[in-house]
Amino acid sequence: MTTPPVVLTIAGTDSGGAAGIAADVATIGHLGAHAACVVTAVTAQDTLGVRVVHPVPVEVVAAQLDAVLEDLPVAAVKTGMLGSPEVVELVARRVRAAGVPVVVDPVLVATSGAVLGDEAVVRAYLAHLLPLATVCTPNLDEARVLCGRRSGTARDLASQLTAYGPAALVTGGDDGRDWLAVPGHRPVEVAHPSVATTNDHGTGCTHSSALATHLAHGLALGEAAGLAAAYVVDQLVAGSGWHLGRGRGPVAHTVAPGIVPVPRAGGLGQSCPGARYGP
């Protein structure tokens, strides 16, 4: 067996196992990488909402980052809930030094409405983390908050966010469409089917982890974005008939039938022969 690439997720926990670190570790593993995980916050959360958020002290987050980055050959980083401006700044310092693709999922508000990042966190993202990210993946609401706008289409917001440095992939826009903007280029839609399901808790975390894993395998951003969207669709289909919890159930974190993990690519931008789904 070939040694897998390592993808580091820096995120919070969801006790219900739908979003956060649980979604990230499952997704990264399904797609053929080894997941290292740095926990930034512990949440008491279920399918109905977030009850309690307990931030992990910044020095403990720093110690976890050091342990991973000093020992493992991290090939890509994904950030999820960071929770405080101090942690955003810390993560920015450490991942800049790592020099690998960085996917920033700027988790600010859960679908249930719970605030997972306040205005100070937003300012820290804009000042410290977005400028060194490879790509950021806000949903429509998060993109509006980051851009300081009450409205705006996913396409326009993605374009605006590139002014901070990274490519921007705004998800769940008009009619659920995702738009990818790369600095200096016109935004393109990342088209994918829509799945009718109420079991969609954790889609954002699953999507950004899939994206980071495909980048770790050496795929180009456009191709990685198509495959990440397709992976979420497959997992939504797999879990659409489940009855878990009283609210919005988890996106499936089991391996959907027929999924073929992307094999390690030999170089940047190579296609992924053997994968069942395409961009």
Ligand SMILES: Nc1ncnc2c1ncn2[C@@H]1O[C@H](COP(=O)(O)OP(=O)(O)O)[C@@H](O)[C@H]1O
């Ligand atoms: N019902 C659905 N059918 C297909 N794709 C979906 C569905 N819901 C979300 N997605 C996809 O999941 C990914 C994550 O987006 P989104 O759900 O907007 O994130 P978040 O969980 O942060 O709100 C995007 O590619 C989005 O298009």
Ligand SMILES: Cc1ncc(COP(=O)(O)OP(=O)(O)O)c(N)n1
């Ligand atoms: C600990 C934690 N991190 C992130 C989220 C948001 O998850 P997301 O995948 O965006 O899913 P929804 O909350 O939109 O379903 C979270 N809830 N908890």
